[in-house]
Amino acid sequence: MQKIISFLQDRSVDGLLSYADQAEAAKCFDRSLSEIEELALTNKILPARYQRNQNSISTQQQLTLFSSTVAVIGCGGLGGYIIEELARLGIGRLIVVDPDIFEEHNLNRQILCTLDQLADKKVAGAVQRVTEINPAVQVHPVAKEFNSRNGMEILNGVTVAADALDTIPARMQLAETCEKLDIPLVHGAIAGWYGTVANQFPGDRTLQQMYGGEEAEKGIETRLGNPSFTPALIASIEVAEIVKILLGTGVPLRNSYLHIDLYHLEVNEIPMNKG
Amino acid sequence: MRVLVKLFANFRAERFKEEFREYPSAITVGEIVSELGIPAPEVGIIFINGRNALLKSSLADGDTLSIFPLVGGG
Numbered sequence: 001m002q003k004i005i006s007f008l009q010d011r012s013v014d015g016l017l018s019y020a021d022q023a024e025a026a027k028c029f030d031r032s033l034s035e036i037e038e039l040a041l042t043n044k045i046l047p048a049r050y051q052r053n054q055n056s057i058s059t060q061q062q063l064t065l066f067s068s069t070v071a072v073i074g075c076g077g078l079g080g081y082i083i084e085e086l087a088r089l090g091i092g093r094l095i096v097v098d099p100d101i102f103e104e105h106n107l108n109r110q111i112l113c114t115l116d117q118l119a120d121k122k123v124a125g126a127v128q129r130v131t132e133i134n135p136a137v138q139v140h141p142v143a144k145e146f147n148s149r150n151g152m153e154i155l156n157g158v159t160v161a162a163d164a165l166d167t168i169p170a171r172m173q174l175a176e177t178c179e180k181l182d183i184p185l186v187h188g189a190i191a192g193w194y195g196t197v198a199n200q201f202p203g204d205r206t207l208q209q210m211y212g213g214e215e216a217e218k219g220i221e222t223r224l225g226n227p228s229f230t231p232a233l234i235a236s237i238e239v240a241e242i243v244k245i246l247l248g249t250g251v252p253l254r255n256s257y258l259h260i261d262l263y264h265l266e267v268n269e270i271p272m273n274k275g
Numbered sequence: 276m277r278v279l280v281k282l283f284a285n286f287r288a289e290r291f292k293e294e295f296r297e298y299p300s301a302i303t304v305g306e307i308v309s310e311l312g313i314p315a316p317e318v319g320i321i322f323i324n325g326r327n328a329l330l331k332s333s334l335a336d337g338d339t340l341s342i343f344p345l346v347g348g349g
Contacts, residue, residue: 217347
């Protein structure tokens, strides 16, 4: 172990380790890129890819992100951008869940969907993208529909879950499972020019309040569709909330939810009754 | 009685952003939604004077009613 640490210390310049040196260390010492990243961060060496995060996310905080597991439930419009941003942030482990394949009507907004990926599993697209961006991130695909029966197993060991689903009953099952497992849930939903974001901390039952009593399967998105800019924006806010929750920093949304209206350019923070 | 009705997102299209409206007493949110031609299944969060309310909730004179659409896509 000390040999690897010495190698990393020798190769680092101003506390930064290049990807080439990280990859060489993995090869020379027969370790995964993930193991090398952990060793570097625990020894206060920052992989150089994160250097432009340094004034927002310290090396110590980067280790916290690396030590975290985030489950992204849904790999479509929201999920694709969430996965992209979490991979670039260096979250150590991602669990990506979606039963579907890419179809032509996904091309208007889903960042993981390319012409080459049509008819492929969305989770396979997620794995490919993460590997292309940041192979130190471990990504576990689950090509299943999330529900309250398989949810406990899927979310086992997860630090934070991201709701990127597209039906209200599935969202409620995710919210219930997160409550049972004491996992914070970051929720986002989109429809046309409009989107919502909320955090459900254990005990808050936020989604129950947002959707409680609704028998509806879907909302106004069935009529309005989803253009590209809405999922990109809502997913980015979800990721910022995930990072704040993982790091215990900043001011996360709590006991209120954001309703964003890009058409009239209005942001409303709407208070919820306390759980 | 007079109720300030505030509509959000696409509910404003061909309606209004906010408007004082006159109603007979003992009207429910659901009746106002129906009068405005909004399909009830599209209604999401409802507030009366900033507190969560339901379609069956009743309005009183001077209340402010806010109606948001149900947003569920991903």
